[in-house]
Amino acid sequence: MKAHRRNKLFAIIGGLALLSAAVGLILYALSSNINHFYPPTEVSQGKAPLNKTIRVGGLVAYNSVKRAADGLDVEFTVTDNQNSLRVQYHGILPDLFKEGQGVIAEGQLVSKTEFVASKVLAKHDEKYMPPEVEQSLEKYGHPGKSKSSEY
């Protein structure tokens, strides 16, 4: 009976050790995979780190989308109506990507004014504005186009 109890104790301690190792691993992996969001104003204030995966977002500025001659390199400007940031992207833009619409780009800042996006997220519902973008517009720019103005 005693041996049995000791076994049980070892099993419990072993289990807890494994479990805490797992949780530790999760927390470590999590901390190195957090992509912070920065509106263009904070990027221009130098708050965003260089060469680290982050997200930027705002409205796509009017007449800012430029395509390279070979067609697949795109550049556009993201603005929060106060500051703006030039974004480069290689690939096909999502359907709802439009000038004047909200957008989030994931990628890295290569310099203070240049952002290379690996992913561009435009929303699938025209009436929907990403909460990050909406808040940053309220904070830095004029209140963004309200959702109902689309009707």
Add this chain to the structure above:
Amino acid sequence: MIPELGNFLLIMAFINAIFLGVLSFIGAHYQHQGLMQFSKRASISIFALILASFVCLTISFINNDFSVAYVANHSNTQLPIHYRISAVWGAHEGSLLLWVLILTGWMAAVALFSKSLPKPLITRVLGVMGFIAIGFIAFTLFTSNPFDRVLPFIPIDGSDLNPLLQDFGLIVHPPMLYMGYVGFSVVFAFAIAGLLQGDLDHHWARWSRPWTTVAWIFMSLGIALGSWWAYYELGWGGWWFWDPVENASFMPWLAGTALIHSLAATEKRGVFKSWTVLLAILTFSLSLLGTFLVRSGVLTSVHSFANDPVRGRFILVFLGIVVGASLLIYAIQSSKIRSKANFGLFSRETALLFNNALLAVVTFMVLLGTLHPLIQEAFTGDKSSVGPPYFNLMFSIFMIPILILMPIGQQINWKQESMKPMLTKYWLWAISSILIALAVVIIMGGIEPMALVGTTLGLWVLAGCAKYVLAQASKSTSFTIGVKKISRSYWGMLVAHLGVAVTVLGVVLTSYYSIEENIKISQGETVQVEDLDVEFYDFKNTEGPNYISSAGSFRIYSEGELITDLHPEKRKYNASKMVMTEADIDAGLFRDIYVVMGEPLDDGAWAISVYYKPFVRWIWLGSIFMALGGLLAVSDKRYRQRRREKKLTKSETTSVVESSGE
């Protein structure tokens, strides 16, 4: 008139649910026959009322009644009839009504198919479900009523259903998924009713098992359908994005998977009782959390419904009440739960314990990654997101031990097994899995360490299933007799585990050996993409029922031979002016070829994406196997037999159980 009728029926259902919730507990407490009978009838009548209300909303959609705000916002006269019907659950309000419909449907099913259960228990179960129904009907009525009118200015035409949702996927994916989500409320209600009653014997696990498995089947299919839909509809060639809303459905699935396994141990051996009860509570809590994440719009996601803080708050409060109350009941009553059997260190119980611990850790991992942005924002105000690399890495790490243990766990005996003879039987199988995996990986195009590991594990699980059948067969005089002796529920387990293997192989091979290229191409031109030649030979503008389409025609050649002819489209929907990409896919068991029209470029050329996705179908094929396995398990004859036995000695058994139950 019809919308008002629908609204009225919804209110009636709400009042009924309040009566059900309150009177059930009184009836069960005093063993009042009349009240216990009432709770059964009320459950069925609530379902009938909600169904009628749902039909009213559907009629409003079919008749294009744009005086109803919900219809005006999500339908259009040009919308084909089948999409007008599926548009009922195309957005927040209607999908919530569908949710309530399914919840009350489960409730009615419990009332109808539980004749063999002791009456006070079933009454309490219905009472708990009644309370959940109160919450969700109130949510629908007070924050998101689909029957609200837009008077007096009735729009002439509706603003159309989101084009993304005008698809077969919308017709089937939400109902399936909701069947799963809400289905877990049954085992939750069983757990709470058992706790309230203060006795959770092994009957509890036996009754809960089939209900849980059925919910899990729907959930597996619902998630797979969502993944398949995203794959062909979004045009990114991806099938899982670790999007918060995907995670919201994945977490209850993971917890539900753990629950199925621990219920097996509880039923067969009477172990892990209190953990199983807790898991039942947690699984449904994760379903509710998922609802909160989807409905409140607090997280950036492709699925977000237009958000309204009131709704988020309502669900959050409801979530708090349900989780808080059930954990409180658990804390007070769980000391009465006694687990019986002891088991050795190397036994099936231990294997199931590992399964549960690992699945719980995976669930926690997904939960943390999903909620982290919210927690971070609450404390620091920073906006952030957690990238797929975190989920991919962590999920792979924890899946490795799960998959290694799977074949051993299904073979090992209850109680105690000697380790060495058992493990020596597996050497050959393990080595052959590695060798075959090596061959597969080399054929697929090169050795990637993680791909090799994943393929090996997939094959290892496959081998485990084969080994199990062989081992059973060798116990009998002939192979066929031995195979016939394997019971349905074991076949269920084997087929479900086979499904896991198939999905794992699909995920691994498609993740590591897909080809994805964006190219520029003009009409008449042929561009080479790896081993494929893509020819753009035609371009047409055509008109659909409610959209204008620009379709390109592409011929795909491999080594000069024509493989397929694809016609991807770009559609512009008339009412919403939204542009939608319709990919065209040549699907095959071993590979998909997938072409998407990107954007028209200045000189008349097009940017297109070409994807070559090996084994991608296996991902969904595997979940079909998993669901099939679940189906086999619930159709096991011991469930039916028991019911028949119960019927024969019904008067006797019920009186015994009732007297022992209190």
